[in-house]
Amino acid sequence: MASIEKITYACNSPDRLATFWEQALERDRVPLPSELADETDDPDHVLLADPDGRSPPLLFKRLPKGSTEDIPIHLDLATKERAATVERLEDLGASTVETKRERFHERTEEWTVMKDPEGNGFCVCDRASR
CATH class of the missing domain: 3.30.720.120 (Signal recognition particle alu RNA binding heterodimer, srp9/1)
Known part of the structure; x- marks a missing residue:
């Protein structure tokens, strides 16, 4: 493994x-x-x-580095307070691209797509860290 x-x-x-x-x-x-x-x-x-x-x-x-527009790997950050985390990351220099919502069976997930200060994509989702 x-x-x-x-x-x-x-x-x-x-x-x-x-x-x-x-x-x-x-x-x-x-x-x-x-x-x-x-x-x-x-x-x-x-x-x-x-x-x-x-x-x-x-x-x-x-x-x-290659294009920041089509990144096959990025970080997904999990948090209990997505809006506050997004705001804190923006204060540190990240930018928000969009917020998405998708339904999976009986639950709906929402996450915010962001870019770090060099334009690398990452997401912040509403889940507690494991």
């Missing part, structure tokens, strides 16, 4: 984008593993870890 080692973001400004996600997800910056690090701080790589160790780390790496 495979497991997710980390989620890597190709980005223009690793520090700026990591700062957004650090605050949005309440993650901690951690030292880079030896295969990514050198003797000095590396401005082209920033690694964020989940303080509880339940989620994979996020690596922000200075790299050219």
